[in-house]
Structure formats: structure tokens, C-alpha cells
Amino acid sequence: MGQVVLKGINKFYESVHAVKDVNLQIRDKEFVVFVGPSGCGKTTTLRMIAGLEAISSGDISIDGNVINALAPMDRDIAMVFQNYALYPHMSVYDNMAFGLKMRKFERREIEKRVREAADILGIGELLKRKPRQLSGGQRQRVALGRAIVRHPRVFLFDEPLSNLDAKLRVQMRVELKKLHLRLGTTAIYVTHDQVEAMTLGDRVVVMKDGVVQQVGEPLELYNQPANKFVAGFIGSPAMNFATVTVTEADGSLIAENSGLRIKLPDEIAQRLRGHVGREVILGVRPEDLTVASSADLDHPCFDAVIEVVEQLGSEILLDMKVGESNMVASVEPTARVRVADKLRVAMRRSRLHVFDAQTEAAI
Amino acid sequence: MAISAVSATTLREAPPPRRQRLLEDERWLAFVLLVPTIVLLGMFIAYPFIRGILLSVTSSRVGMPGDFVGLANFYKIFNDGIFRTSVYNTFVYTGVTTVFKLALGLWLAMLLNRNFRGKAFTRAFILLPFIIPTVLSTFAWKWMFDPTFSVLNWLLYHFGLITGRINWLGDPDLAMISIIVVNIWRGVPFFAISLLAGLQTISPELNEAAAIDGAKPWQRFWHITWPLLLPVTMVVVLFSVIQTFADFQIVYVMTGGGPANATHLFATYAYQIAIGTGLLSEGAAIALAMFPVLFLVVIIQLLYIRRVEVR
Ligand SMILES: Nc1ncnc2c1ncn2[C@@H]1O[C@H](COP(=O)(O)OP(=O)(O)OP(=O)(O)O)[C@@H](O)[C@H]1O
Ligand SMILES: [Mg+2]
Numbered sequence: 001m002g003q004v005v006l007k008g009i010n011k012f013y014e015s016v017h018a019v020k021d022v023n024l025q026i027r028d029k030e031f032v033v034f035v036g037p038s039g040c041g042k043t044t045t046l047r048m049i050a051g052l053e054a055i056s057s058g059d060i061s062i063d064g065n066v067i068n069a070l071a072p073m074d075r076d077i078a079m080v081f082q083n084y085a086l087y088p089h090m091s092v093y094d095n096m097a098f099g100l101k102m103r104k105f106e107r108r109e110i111e112k113r114v115r116e117a118a119d120i121l122g123i124g125e126l127l128k129r130k131p132r133q134l135s136g137g138q139r140q141r142v143a144l145g146r147a148i149v150r151h152p153r154v155f156l157f158d159e160p161l162s163n164l165d166a167k168l169r170v171q172m173r174v175e176l177k178k179l180h181l182r183l184g185t186t187a188i189y190v191t192h193d194q195v196e197a198m199t200l201g202d203r204v205v206v207m208k209d210g211v212v213q214q215v216g217e218p219l220e221l222y223n224q225p226a227n228k229f230v231a232g233f234i235g236s237p238a239m240n241f242a243t244v245t246v247t248e249a250d251g252s253l254i255a256e257n258s259g260l261r262i263k264l265p266d267e268i269a270q271r272l273r274g275h276v277g278r279e280v281i282l283g284v285r286p287e288d289l290t291v292a293s294s295a296d297l298d299h300p301c302f303d304a305v306i307e308v309v310e311q312l313g314s315e316i317l318l319d320m321k322v323g324e325s326n327m328v329a330s331v332e333p334t335a336r337v338r339v340a341d342k343l344r345v346a347m348r349r350s351r352l353h354v355f356d357a358q359t360e361a362a363i
Numbered sequence: 364m365a366i367s368a369v370s371a372t373t374l375r376e377a378p379p380p381r382r383q384r385l386l387e388d389e390r391w392l393a394f395v396l397l398v399p400t401i402v403l404l405g406m407f408i409a410y411p412f413i414r415g416i417l418l419s420v421t422s423s424r425v426g427m428p429g430d431f432v433g434l435a436n437f438y439k440i441f442n443d444g445i446f447r448t449s450v451y452n453t454f455v456y457t458g459v460t461t462v463f464k465l466a467l468g469l470w471l472a473m474l475l476n477r478n479f480r481g482k483a484f485t486r487a488f489i490l491l492p493f494i495i496p497t498v499l500s501t502f503a504w505k506w507m508f509d510p511t512f513s514v515l516n517w518l519l520y521h522f523g524l525i526t527g528r529i530n531w532l533g534d535p536d537l538a539m540i541s542i543i544v545v546n547i548w549r550g551v552p553f554f555a556i557s558l559l560a561g562l563q564t565i566s567p568e569l570n571e572a573a574a575i576d577g578a579k580p581w582q583r584f585w586h587i588t589w590p591l592l593l594p595v596t597m598v599v600v601l602f603s604v605i606q607t608f609a610d611f612q613i614v615y616v617m618t619g620g621g622p623a624n625a626t627h628l629f630a631t632y633a634y635q636i637a638i639g640t641g642l643l644s645e646g647a648a649i650a651l652a653m654f655p656v657l658f659l660v661v662i663i664q665l666l667y668i669r670r671v672e673v674r
Contacts, residue, residue, distance in 0.1 A: 050571075050575060051574075051575075052571050052574070052575075071574070072571070072574045072575045073574060073575065073576070073577040073578070073579075077575065078575065079571075079572070079575050081568050081571075081572060083566070083568060085566065085568035085569055085571070085572040087569060087572075087573075087586075087587060088569075088591065089590045089591060098573070098576050098578075098586070099575075099576035099577055102573075102576055102577035102578045102582060103577045146572075146576070150576075
């Protein structure tokens with residue numbers, strides 16, 4: 001079992017309010033990822049769960065027992081640190097065995113578990129080496145091994161892949177996912193990389209300035225972001241935003257700014273009835289913009305001028321000037337476009353997002 | 364372009380003056396750069412050392428060159444009771460103070476390594492015994508141990524722990540204890556600050572990882588902090604042992620080797636014989652007798668440090 005519940009968690013560092021009223025229920029066997037920009041309080045939250053940081057107010061419980069007052073060692077958790085935190089004077093074997101030795105496991109059992117973990121992670125050959133004789137990726141595996149030999153109820157990861165090069169990071173990401181499927185231990189994972197969050201998480205917690213912005217499955221965050229921040233943070237390249245004024249004409253709603261004038265589709269128009277005459281923020285993802293063709297007549301369209309063409313092979317990114325503002329579109333690699341071309345661009349009607357101009361919450 | 368190319372070729376073609384050619388040879392340059400160091404080391408270390416050895420095998424006294432007498436001086440001092448006491452004292456003095464300095468220094472360093480208000484100030488304050496000239500602070504201590512004016516006696520008396528005066532520096536054992544106390548007081552800051560520097564190189568994450576791994580505080584100290592601090596500890600102990608073994612100032616000021624030559628160390632006894640009595644060659648022999656011991660200590664510890672670092 002490994003069910004973690006955070007109830008009204010706050011953290012103050014003297015005057016800094018680092019974590020603000022976080023409520024979260026993490027189910028057994030779930031892989032939950034905390035994601036957000038630097039300084040948003042992800043690490044602090046994780047360290048409070050680990051018991052390395054005192055909780056200013058609120059309760060954290062594991063499997064129904066409040067653990068606020070328990071020392072880290074009594075919480076039955078294992079943590080993987082960003083810089084691995086391997087004991088430099090111990091061999092790989094001793095690094096992995098340390099936690100078991102401290103818990104007075106029998107020698108045979110220790111050996112069995114270390115071998116088992118080493119096999120899973122493919123580091124059986126390295127057991128006699130010292131950490132400084134290992135590459136970054138190998139150290140990362142040892143750090144993982146140290147966590148899994150303990151068979152804890154919960155794994156805590158603090159940006160474990162951020163010191164690896166891009167290729168290795170992708171590879172380790174897949175391995176982590178496999179490892180989780182195999183072990184089934186509840187995992188809480190902190191990262192600032194939204195791709196890692198989307199690919200690893202069963203559910204993703206988006207944080208900003210110590211406040212949880214949205215909790216949901218990756219696709220839920222992608223398709224129904226709760227506010228402009230989540231919409232802009234999840235997805236790459238980032239969502240395009242345009243501040244528009246809503247007006248009414250001939251019974252339908254029009255969204256308009258200096259370079260843009262589109263008729264809002266009915267689904268959205270319904271939600272915006274109350275906003276006529278006011279400003280809202282329109283959001284559309286680059287992948288939901290296409291070069292308009294005759295098939296797109298019922299989709300909202302607008303004119304744009306191409307400023308930069310980025311060939312990525314699998315797609316083309318177009319940086320476009322739309323009136324005074326800029327937008328990015330991701331179009332088919334077969335599109336024939338050049339810098340300074342004037343284009344008619346269509347937005348996929350069902351994929352438009354609108355946000356309140358003041359609160360930035362989704363409407 | 365053309366101009367600079369021309370000047371470059373002319374430079375290469377013109378034969379440089381002889382002196383410049385010598386300096387361009389790396390071996391010569393290295394030698395020239397080393398000369399100041401060699402001169403300094405030679406004048407202030409090698410020459411006195413060799414002079415000491417030469418002196419120790421003669422019968423020189425103040426104002427008398429003397430003759431070669433072989434190892435007679437060494438033979439003489441090894442049969443000298445006071446010399447034997449000095450040897451014993453030096454070992455006790457070095458051993459006891461080093462253990463206490465290490466223990467107290469480590470304890471202080473661990474306290475200072477925590478976060479608390481006024482940390483920077485406390486760290487600077489801790490260094491005071493180290494900064495004050497030893498002779499000055501030792502005089503203050505001498506005053507505190509003075510049988511008549513002793514603050515210690517006054518305190519003990521007023522707390523009802525003693526009834527009469529304790530003659531700290533007049534009793535051989537108490538005198539030894541007194542100088543040991545002063546040496547510890549004087550040496551702890553060096554240990555504390557050096558070990559603190561060592562502690563700060565140990566990532567706090569290691570202790571956190573160990574805490575999560577189930578290690579209790581003293582286990583974390585024993586399995587993580589202590590082994591990682593060991594190289595620094597060895598260097599600090601090495602320095603301290605060498606200094607304490609050859610200590611002079613504290614004993615000279617506090618007891619002058621007394622009462623009845625009971626607290627002499629190598630250095631103070633050598634000074635007393637050589638300068639006080641004028642038996643230069645014998646004093647040199649006493650001072651030289653330290654050398655094999657220190658040499659051994661240095662060798663053992665350097666080997667050990669190397670082993671620890673290679674790990
Ligand atoms: N020991 C501390 N003392 C004071 N403020 C702190 C301390 N630790 C963190 N903070 C503050 O708390 C906030 C949250 O920090 P935290 O380390 O949790 O951020 P993070 O989300 O992990 O960021 P990153 O992605 O950069 O690691 C930050 O504003 C930080 O400055
Ligand atoms: Mg962090």
C-alpha cells in the first residue's frame with residue numbers, strides 16, 4: 001500500500017510563503033508528477049513528504065496515518081535526489097545495501113535484494129566500483145537501486161534526470177516508466193520539464209508560486225487546461241494567446257482585435273454570452289492551426305504573414321505576424337511556404353480555448 | 364598584414380641576446396624561478412638543521428668552538444633523568460592535548476555547521492584564542508593559575524569545592540595538567556575552524572539520504588560524516604602533532620619547565636641546556652632527538668592520508 005494524502009499543506013520560510021494550501025490525494029500505485037517553473041515549491045512539497053522539511057501547517061498521511069511528526073526513516077519512503085547523493089566512500093554495493101544494513105536486515109536477504117535490484121537496473125557489473133568511477137547514467141541507476149532495494153511504500157524523485165544529457169534522459173524516462181509498471185510502487189516525481197511530466201505521470205500536478213493550478217491526467221491538462229498558465233505551460237511549442245474583444249453581430253459572437261476577426265463557434269459562444277463587450281483571452285495550440293483550404297470554410301480563419309520558417313522534418317513551425325501579435329503554427333511538412341508569404345490560417349473550431357482576461361481562468 | 368608578417372620574420376632571423384636564449388630554455392627558466400625558494404629554504408631551514416647536526420657532535424659551549432666528540436652528547440642525554448622526563452612529558456602532552464583538541468574541535472565544528480542566529484559572529488569569536496599572541500594569552504592563564512590571585516581557586520572556594528589554596532603550578536602533576544589545559548584552549552579553534560571547513564564540503568544531501576535510509580544521528584556521523592571528514596582530520600592532526608610536539612611558548616611562560624624540571628618538553632629543555640646553561644652542543648642533541656619521532660609521525664600520516672584519498 002502507498003496512499004498519500006496532503007491536506008491543507010503550507011510551508012513558510014520566515015517571510016517566504018513557499019507552499020500554499022496544497023490538497024492532494026495520491027492513490028496507491030499511482031505515478032504522480034509535480035511540475036512547474038523554478039521556485040514554485042515542488043521540491044519543498046516533496047521534502048515535506050520525505051520528512052526533510054518541517055510542515056508549517058496541514059497534515060500529510062500515508063495509508064491513513066498522519067506522519068507529520070515521524071522522522072524520515074520511519075515514513076517508509078525512499079528518495080532519489082537530483083545530484084544522486086551517493087555515498088562517495090562506499091562501493092555501489094554498499095551504497096545500495098546501506099539502508100538495509102541500517103534496518104538490520106540479514107546479510108543473505110541484503111545480498112539477495114541488492115542483486116535483484118542490480119539485475120533490474122543492469123548494473124550487476126558495477127557493484128564493486130566507487131561512485132566516482134561511474135558515468136552520470138550509471139550513478140542515476142545506482143541511486144534508483146538504492147531506493148528500490150528497500151521496497152518502500154512510496155518513491156520520491158526530485159528531478160532525477162535533469163543532470164543527464166538529452167538522449168540519456170529520454171532513455172531513462174522510458175526505463176523509469178517500465179520500472180514503475182513492474183514494481184507498482186506509488187511514486188511522486190518532481191520535474192520542471194513538462195514533457196517528462198506528460199510522459200511519466202498517471203496524473204500531473206501543475207504548480208505555480210506555491211499554488212496548485214490543476215491536477216489531472218496528462219491529456220486532461222492538455223485538452224482542458226484550467227487556466228491560462230496551465231494552457232501555456234503544457235504542450236510544446238506553447239499555446240498561442242490573443243487578447244480579443246467579444247462583440248455581437250447578427251446573433252452570433254465575434255472575437256476581434258487589431259489583426260483578427262473571427263466568428264466564434266457555437267459551443268464557445270454559449271459560454272461567452274456574459275462577456276459581450278468585454279475582453280477575453282483566446283488560446284489556440286500551434287498544432288490546431290492549419291493553412292486554410294476550401295475544406296476549412298466552417299472553421300474560424302484569419303490572415304497572417306510568415307516571419308520565420310522552422311523545418312523540423314516531421315513538421316514545420318511557422319512564426320507568423322497576425323496584426324500586431326505573433327502566433328506559431330505547426331503545419332504539415334509538405335506545406336509549401338516561404339518567409340513573407342501571406343497566408344490564410346484556419347483554427348480547428350473544437351480546439352479553441354478562452355480565458356477570462358482578469359482571472360485567467362478557463363471559461 | 365604585410366607589415367606584421369615582415370616584422371615577425373625579422374624577429375626570428377635576428378639572433379636573440381645570449382641571456383634571452385638561456386631563459387627560453389625551460390630547464391634554465393625553471394631553475395631561475397626556483398632560486399628564491401631554494402635560497403630561502405636553504406638559509407632558514409637546511410642551514411640551521413645541518414648546523415644543528417654538526418653542533419650536536421661537538422663539545423661546543425657558548426664562546427667555545429669545541430672539538431668533535433662523536434655521539435657523546437647523545438649518550439649523555441639518554442642517561443639524563445630530566446631528559447627522560449622531558450621525553451615522557453612531550454608524549455603525554457602531545458597525546459592528551461591532541462585527543463582533546465580533536466574531540467572538542469569536532470564537537471564545536473559540528474555545532475557551528477548548523478544554522479543559527481549570529482553564526483558568522485560566533486565563528487569569528489571562536490578564533491580568538493588562535494589570534495591572540497600565545498605569549499600574551501599564556502600570561503593571562505598564568506595569572507589565573509597563580510596560587511594567590513587564581514580566579515580558579517576563588518571560584519572553587521566560593522562554590523565550596525575546596526577549602527585551601529591549590530598551588531596549580533607548584534605541584535608537578537597539577538602543573539602538567541595546567542599547561543595541557545592551556546594548550547587545548549589555544550589549539551581547539553584551529554581544529555574547529557579547519558574541521559568546519561571540511562564539514563562544509565560534505566553535501567547535506569548525503570546526510571538526508573542516510574536519514575531516509577534509516578541511519579540514526581550517531582550512525583550518520585559514524586558512517587557518513589566521519590569517513591568523509593577523515594582526510595581533513597588527518598591533515599589537521601598532523602599539523603597539530605608536529606606543533607605540539609615541538610611546543611615551547613606555553614611551557615616556557617607558564618612553568619619554565621618547573622617545578623623542579625617536572626614539566627620540561629623537548630624544546631624547553633633543549634633551550635635551558637643550550638642557552639640557560641650554555642651547553643650548546645648538548646642542547647642541539649636534545650632538540651635533534653625530536654627529529655626521528657616527528658619524521659616517523661609525518662611519514663605514517665602522509666601514507667595514511669594518501670591511502671584515504673585514493674579510496
Ligand atoms: N531553505 C529555504 N529558505 C528560504 N526560502 C526557501 C528555502 N528553500 C526554498 N525556499 C523558497 O521556497 C520557494 C520554493 O522553492 P523550491 O525549492 O520548492 O522550488 P522548486 O519548485 O523545487 O524549484 P526548482 O525547479 O528550481 O527546483 C522558492 O521561492 C525558494 O526561494
Ligand atoms: Mg527543486
